[in-house]
Amino acid sequence: MPAASALLAFGGMNTPPLVVIDKVVKRFASVEAVAEISFSVREGEIFALLGPNGAGKKTLVRMLVGITRPDSGTITFADSLTSAHGPDRGRMGYLPEERGLYLDRPTVQTLAYLGALRGLSRSRAEVAARAWLERLGLADRSTHKIETLSKGNQQRVQIVAAILHKPSLAILDEPFSGLDPINQDAVVDLIRELRSEGMTVLLSAHQMDLVERLADRVLLMNRGKELVAGTVPDLRARYQSAPSLRLDVTGEIDLGALRAHSAIADARIEEDGAVTVVPRGEGDLSAAVAHAASLVRIVGIHSERPRLHDIYVRAVRDHERRLETGSAL
């Protein structure tokens, strides 16, 4: 399991760490929600926490923002994020997974209040809130109650509430959930803008394609444990060196027989009837195609780079399999 110091070697970014999480453990009754997790988040990067439901991401995030405390291990913030009394909450922003705003209050007042709680003066918070609403195209709704906004706009207002005060570190828990593709793209652009302005972003999300487009580094968790961490190319190199093959076929194929070949790591039938074959390595491409051709008539072949989604699924499945056999314990 890589320690925080080892993680710093990933990715080639030379910025100093903003947060270092070292062997953090959190238990709830008999469940170990977070089990000796270690990683660091560097200044100016977008760091993504990935994992299935129950992986421990939320528990980890809640410890990072100070809502709960680790049972053991340490979370160390850089000097720029600390004050004399500990972590400086005014330098951090947080978008919780469970969204919530004061629906019965005007939008601009709610944003200004949340900004003021993060340390802005009331007047500066209101100026910042109005500027953000202008940027989101909601200036004319600034005095309207939040409950009158569409769900998508409420979500965007919620994100603004997390970053209104220009924090050094923004922790965004599932920032894309509940958004349509257009609004998801808008949030991707927003997060990129924040990074370009010098903000460090730690996000947890399920939308792998969006994370792949955004994240400088990712940490994959399952059942409270770290599975793998690094840049997306690093993960590709570690988990799947060969691109996957998409085969257009005529007729039905026996997936069991296809997966049984030693050159094939995984195979599945897509919704449109195409077959995706994942070879074990680059040297296995020909053997994989030949084996597939022996089972079904191939009318087209497309090569695809492995997606983060595939790496995620494979890593989690591998981990589950090892847990079942006891080798991961």
Place this chain on the structure above:
Amino acid sequence: MSSIRTVMEVARWEFLRFFKMKEQIVTFTLIVVIGVAVWGIGRMTDLGRLKSVTVAVVAPEGFSVETPPGTRIRFEPRDSASILSLTQEVDFRRLDGLLVAATSDSAVLRVGKVAAWQSDVETAFRAASKDARLRRMRLSAEEEARLARPAAWTVDHGNPEAREAWRAGRLWSVLFIVLTLMGLYIGNAYLFVAITGEKRLHVTEQVLSAITPQTWIDGKILGLSGVAAASTAIVGFGFFAMGWVTALLNAAFGAGVADTAAGSAAGGASPGPDLTVLLVDPMFLLVAFLFAVLGFFFWFTLFAAVASTINDPNTSGRTVFLFVPMIPASICFMGLKDPDSPLMRMLGILPFSSHAALPVRLAMGGLAPWEIPAALAVLTGSIWLLRRAAGKVFALGMLLYGKEPRWSEMWRWIREA
């Protein structure tokens, strides 16, 4: 941002969230309108009372019943032979009553329905009966006059204003308890709405990632104490305005038979205690205000902690806590009879009741000089301890969804804090 500034920011937010000036104006106006309506109903009742009442009287020769002063009862002497027909007239409501006096010492009043004037008839008969007995004793005019003269009776308070001050103190005490209780209910209701609403709206994590639970609960209590104080003050002013308006109406149209408490409270045209005695007493105002606000802090701190553990206010049994402040207030009401009793002395010191009992004792009783600082110290100390415990319960309660924590669990949180 300093903690105090953040507390004030939260307090301001909570105050503005719940204090709606429009609603307050409506409340104020409603109180005055209700006062005028009650005055009007009172006047109508008075007019009903002033309607003349006819009572036929069948009595032995030489015995007569006189109309009592201030009433519109008209006694009509009738012959004993007409008793049957008169009874039928009463039964058919053509006659208000029939008084049959077999002797000067015994009479029966026949009526068709129960009415307030019947006690006046009884009084008139008893007076006539007494006169008849005196006449049978054949007393001299001087002896009769001596018997009729009431004994002289005076209570010397030393200070001629003391009696009025005591009556005013009693009235003020009642008003104070009622208004404080009202403030507690208003604040508690808002606390329940605010806290359970924030849990329902899932704003908890957002806020708790920015400020500490203690800062949050402190700000909430401060802000909602402000709402409670302002709302109570407006209701109080509403009652005074109602009093002044009814007093003006009395002045314009004449006071009715029934005097209204509101008119008395305002020191209007109708007789009553002069409340200016206490209005200008800065000590009473200062102590009453101080203890009311501290009482709000005490109860709101307790309620904030309880509210944070409630998952659904519609189904939770803990909403019954809203009625707990009724207990000390009720005891204080009972204590008004004797504000210097050992019970009231104790309630004046205990933190859950001193906010009501101590100002009452100040207004009506013989408060020892040491009692105010002692009660103040006990109350502020209790608030401080309660605040720490409530902060811990609040911190954990606000993040709990689903099952409500048991009392034993909450007690464990406090001990661990």
